[in-house]
Amino acid sequence: MEYRATEITSRYLRSRKIPSTACSGCGLGMNHKIVIQAVKELGLEVPDIVWGTSIGCAGRQTFATWKGDGFAGTHGRVYAIARGLRIALPPEKKIILTVGDGDAFGIGLTHLIHSARSNADMTVIVNDNLGYQSTGGQYGWTTPQGSKTDSSPYGMFEHNLMSEGMDVLKILKGAGATFLARHVAMDGAWAVETVKKGILNTGFSLIHMPYPCPTNFGSRELGSRNQVNIFRWIRDHSAPLGEEKEDTFWATGIWHDASNSRPEFSQFVHETVEKIRRTGTI
Amino acid sequence: MKRFLETGNFAITEGAILAGCRFFAGYPITPATELAEAMSFRLPQEGGVYLQAEDETAAMHMCIGASLGGYKAMTATSGPGFILYADPYGWALGCETPLVVLNSGRVGPVSGITGAPGQGEFYLTRYPTQGGNFEAICLAPNSAQECMAMTVEAFYLSERFRMPVTVLADQLITDGFEDISVPENEEEMKKMGFRTWSRKIHQGPDFYPATDEIDIPPVVLGHNTGALCSDWTPTEEGYDIEEVEAHHKHAYRLIYKVRNHRDLFNHHYDKKFMDDDPDLIVVSYGTPSRVVNTAVSKARDEGLKVGALRLINLWPFPDEFFGAKTKYLAVELNWDGQLVREVQRAVPKDSEVHFLGSCGDLPTIPDLIETFEKVLKDEPLARKGWKLEAW
Known part of the structure; x- marks a missing residue:
């Protein structure tokens, strides 16, 4: 199949990695597009951003897609x-991290909390495919309760970070994150506006973005790899903040915006170090 | 030259600063805490950054991040933290990121005794991560002064080989107070044999050459070179790939860039009474080597033809020092015998290799001399009621 590059892909992405090797019908590309569109609308160029990724579907599929400098860390780190x-890095360089839900909310949660605590300038896009899908489809820490996965054949019955009134964004707010939001992959232009705000915050921003996985999650929970089913299922279980219904899993929109309200980690550290160097005291 | 009566930790801090280190991230752990404390005091004075991490894994990953951004970075820990470095250590080896790691050994396993010296990480410094297909570099000082020298040397090697380098000390060396001379300028550094290498920035997007070449600048992000690095098997350009042939090239490089440049390591060892083909060569590194040196001198006075070989470059292991077909005795701070296995591997066929270990304490000079005598007379070894097998 011939792939025709658009203006946005040839400007920001590497032709070698786009289209990605993601499964047919995967929703990750929608999230990826939202982020790249936000970068474009902010007028940022390739040298302005260092792109980091993690392990799993979201990390592997987005690694080296960015035309500029990029790295991938070990799982959760x-x-x-x-x-x-x-x-x-100089303060004007942005760091964008595209990671998965297992990476951010499981193995990497301690490091994530401490990044929020220190208000380090980075924009974390958590691409949530509702579990560990690259290893075949095991439940994760934001998988809706009751979901059938390969490691929860009777339905996921554990308490997790999205069950019974719990929300992982509350933890991160408590930890000091200065920008927090949630969107599902189908939120399109609305999500682009939010990601733009996240990138503009000189501090720790995180946008939680559930997206459809037809291959593993869809096939186990909905009994079909039909992409339309899982897309509908995710859309129907999301609602804008304040308009939640009984069956809403994901309340979408900006959860917490305290952008630029407290000193950014690296700038604060460098200013303090400089003061110690000059005066011997803080 | 400034002189101090100070600890090994102080010496390491000064050595790191002399080598150009301006970033340290660590997690408090006895007996490496004093090094973190010294760094938190000294680095800001030099415009450097000290960060306390939420755990050891984060500490070394933060050093990786700083190194990727162009800083010379260092972290320090003890055995229980060193095991948590396994994850970032592998990343830094695979991505060829220069870093220095200090491990101040205490007696284990696990938390063990926090305030007693141990040498339980001999093989862990050879295999500090999983997966294999790499060589590791490790230096083992035995005094505070040498801690400084080996820290400087570790930074030098880490830049030239593009890889993390471990300095393996122990609790007595890093906590002990000794006379330390700190050079004040480059000329004095040269006089003391300190070698330094400044950070260079890789100008191309390519990640690694499929050769054993050294002196290739490491990947530095933020210069818009299009540089890529990841934990997956890389192509030469840095893309991730699931392909055996690409992995062969990568593994070849990680192994042979070290193996084929061994001339850079050879001059780091210490010999005593080794010129007249001794009947027994006592092999050690770190703290026990200081007791061994004294014991060997005394044994010579008593007419025993004993020599001491102290290793400083532990990895790659200096096989070339083990050419003599004679008796060997490995003295180390563990009871399971780690160094002795490597000595046994390196010696000529049919050489005798013996082992004297201690566990949280140190061998005494009379103990050692008695052991030398027994080995020389082919008598079985025993100590403190524990029957130790001859290896």
Whole structure:
């Protein structure tokens, strides 16, 4: 199949990696497009951003897609690497991380919380395919309760970070994140506006973006790999904040916007170091 | 030259600063905490950044991030933290990221005794991560002064080989107070044999050459070179790939860039009474080597033809020092015998290799001399009621 590059892909993405090797019908490309569209609308260029990715579907499929400098961390650790990198990079360089739900909310949650705590300038896009799909489809920490997956054949019955009134964004708000939002992949232009705000925050921003996985999650939970089913299912279980219904899993929109309300990690550290160097005290 | 009565941790801090280190991330752990404390005091004075991490895994990953951004970076820990470095250590090896890691050994396994020296990570410094297909570099000082020298040397090697380098000390070396001379300028550094290498920035998007070449600048992000690095098998351009042939090239490089440049390591060792083909060569590194040196001198006074070989470059292991077909005794701070296995591998066929270990304590000079005598007379070894097999 011939692939025709659009203006946006040839400007920002590597032709070698686009289209990606994701499964047919995967919704990750919609999330990816939302982020790249936001970058474009902000007028940012390739040298302005260092792109980091993680392990799993979201990490592997987005690694090296960005035309500029990029890296992929070991599972869950990219938030710690990004903090070290933040210290070394000039403040005007943006760090965008496209990661998965297992990476951010499972193995990497400690590092994520500490990145929020320190308000390190990075925009974390958590592409949530509702579990560990690249390993075949096991439940994760945001998988809706009751879902059937390969490791929850009777339905996922554990308490998790999205069950019974719990929300992972509340944890991150408590930890000090300065921008938090949630969108599903079908939110389109609305999500682009939110991602733009996240990137513009000089501090820790996280946008949680559930997207459809027809191959594993869809086939186990809905009994079909039909893409339309899982797309509908995700859309029907999401609603804008304040308009939630009983069966809403994902309340979408900006959860918390305290952009630029407290000092950014690396700038604060460098200013303090400079003061110590000059005066011997803080 | 400035002189101090200070600890090994102080010496490592000064050595790191002399080598150009301006980033340290660590997690408090006895007996490496004092190094983190010294760094938190000294680095800001030099315009450098000290960060306390949420755990050891994060500490080394933060160093990776800083190194990827162009800083010379270092972290320090003890055994229980070193095992948590396994994850980032592998990343730094695979992505050829220069870093220095200090491990101040205490007696284990697990938390063990926090305040007693141990040498339980001999093989862990050779295999600090999973997966294989790499060589590791490890230096083992035995004094505070040498801690400084080996820290400088570790930064030098890490830049030239594009890889993390471990400095393996132990609790007595990093916590002990000793006379330390700190050079104040480049001329004094040269006089003391310190070698330095400045950070260079890779100008191309290509990630690695499929050769054993060294002195290739590491990947530095943020310069818009289009550089890529990841934990997956890389293509020469840095793309991830699931392909055996690409992995062969990568593995070849990680192994042979070190193996084929061994001339860079050879001059780091210490010999005593080794010129007259001794009947027994006592092999050690780190703290026990100081006791061994004294014991060997005394044994010579008593007419025993004993020599001491102290290793400083532990990895790659200096096989070339083990050419003599004679008796060997490995003295180390563990009871399971780690160094001794490697000595046994390196010696000529049919050489005798013996082992004297201690576990949280140090061998005494009379103990050592008694052991030398027994080995020389082919008598079985035993110590403190524990029957130790001859290896």
